[in-house]
Amino acid sequence: MTMRRRTISVAAKAGVAALLVLVLELIVDRAEVLLPLAMLGWLIALAALRPAVIRHRQPRIALVAAMLAIAAYADQPNLLAFCLFLTATGLAATLPRRRFDDAASWAVRLGRLALAAVVGPWRDRRRLAHIRAHRLHPRVTVTAVAAALIVPLGGALLFLILFATANPLIARALDSMILPDIRTVIWRTAFALAVLLPVWATLRPAAGATRWQAPGGQTVPPLLRPGTLILSLATFNAVFAIQNGLDLVFLWSGAALPDGVTMADYAHQGAYALIVTALLAAVFVLTMLSPGSASAAHPPIRWLVTAWIGQNVLLVASSALRLIDYVDAYGLTPLRLAALIWMALVATGLMLILWRLLGQRSAAWLINANALALTLVLAACSVVDLSAVAADWNARVALAKGRSGPPLDLAYFERLGPGALVPLAMLERHVGSPRLHDRIEHIRFWMQTQMEEQQSSWNGWSPRNARRLAAAKALLADRGSGAAPPARRLTGAQQP
Structure with missing residues (x-):
């Protein structure tokens, strides 16, 4: 690859990394619903800027695994799916340089890649400086540009301060300007670095990460005769x-x-x-x-x-x-x-x-x-969702065994969260005791109301909770499930 092509490649990767940082900074308050799109954009950029990722079979498998992790995260945001996405993306970025041998060695290599990511942009600063030198006039440097701007910007700021003391309109305009809170600046900067470092590590992975080899294999003598x-x-x-x-x-x-x-x-x-x-x-x-x-x-x-x-x-x-x-x-x-x-x-x-x-x-x-x-x-x-599986099992056992089964802890159902909504609706539909039915109805209605409120906000919506709400309403369609119960919500453990 010629020097010019390398320069263009690094410039493109720097531009894509900056774009991803900007996009995630804009959606940070709505990350759960929009983050899968940014994750998909990361994969597309990786495949477009590093063609070797899609030329070889093993990196393609890792890309498919990363897309499956995105689908799992999009259905219901969870940390496990996000960690699987990061692992698969790291493998897709590094497998073109070294074929897969064993999982333990690759766990070490991915760990080294993560450590190298901390210094990745600084490691490539010479290449980035070369890009800036090509983009600017050969005699124009960043230092010269900064020196040229000090006088006009500093003078303008000084004159504005003087005019503000003499003109109440200018003073009022300056007073109305809201400067960003220092904590917000720190948080946004840390978030930008948290996005930039892993993205840059996959677009330009450190060579030392994939060079690592497990200590070689002499047969260990038996410890016992x-x-x-x-x-x-x-x-x-x-x-x-x-x-x-x-x-x-x-x-x-x-x-x-x-x-x-x-x-x-x-x-x-x-x-x-x-x-x-x-x-x-x-x-x-x-x-x-x-x-x-x-x-x-x-x-x-x-x-x-x-x-x-x-x-x-x-x-x-x-x-x-x-x-x-x-x-x-x-x-x-x-x-x-x-x-x-x-x-x-x-x-x-x-x-x-x-x-x-x-x-x-x-x-x-x-x-x-x-x-x-x-x-x-x-x-x-x-x-x-293991919580949904547990709630469904407890509800079915309660309906099948009644008092001979384990106690039905409705307070625990409530703590299980959205995964317990459909099992609660099933209990409400089939339970025989009027008193227990009333307790279940109040917990189910409260949980359903909370979920509907969350689902009504586009940044809180998730496909899995939408399916849960639809299933719960279908179970109670003939019972007027949308009406509020007359009494306050109750919790506790009961036997059906």
Whole structure:
């Protein structure tokens, strides 16, 4: 690329970055609804100014992932979708320089890219100075322009101050001028930098970020002799068999517990401690065994490792069952749902460790497989509202089980926010108790009124809340859902 073409390229990127900063400064008060358009503009600028992004397959995949994250954010603004967008955009910007190898290395490279973004514009200041020199007359410099303006601007300001003391009309006009608040200036400047730095880092990514390479791969010598490993794995299997055997007898089959021990004591305690146990077991296998080593090829060790990982998977399943029993007794919350998802990820990781060991897979394969599983889960969670899922589950269980189910905490429904509107409308339509119906109606009406007020403002509107309002009104269309209840709103926990 010639010097002139490089200069034009840097000038175009600087102009686009400045334009994006200006657009976001204008929409900062309405960012939730307009930010997806700015995010899309960022991707278009990246593809237009760096053609290599769309010439190669891997950066194109990252661009598609970034657009899917924009769609998730546009449907309902959330931090997770925005973080996924930033990650995918960073990958799209850097993959043309280096092919994807493993997720851990690329996590480090993206971290280095983020650190380099802080000094990105200053790093390119020489190129920007070269652009200014080409745009201005060769003998005209920024310093000369500033020196030429000092006298006329300074003199005009001095004369205005003098005229203001002599002319009340000029004094009144100057008094009516409103200078920007210093806090607003600081906030706007910080916001502009927060936009400029990541945009510039993708348009002109630092070369050092993609040059990073993980320390090279000499085989780590085994920490334990095969005999010690066999003894350790046999002992661990025996200890785990005691815990899993008790779970199979009392937790899974429902056998009667000894006197003094209730199912609540047995099932509702230790779920998270067992997950920590499984994670420690995974660390032990990863540390002590590697594919291709003499220990990993030893038949007794392979069988013992397979049995132990199988027991760990059963341990995770028992932990999930304990949590499910707790949910049956006390209801579902977004945190409990997230814990169940986390347990599924742990079980998947354990199975992948076993697959790596038995299939002679590399460490990069294991990292990428786990990263793919995690990415799919995070992408799903950016689209699915866990609060809405929890509210819907609690409402359906309340209608199906009545007093035999967990208590219906209406105050908690209210705290769940917009995701609880449709479940509340479903409860209002089908609940039988007049007193409970009145409480649900008041909470639902208050929540619906708040959402309608937010949706009426164009900068507060979201497609997901529009669908929720439409679904709630359709459920209560024959009951005059738009009318205000006669009494004040109430909250509390009730049984249907």
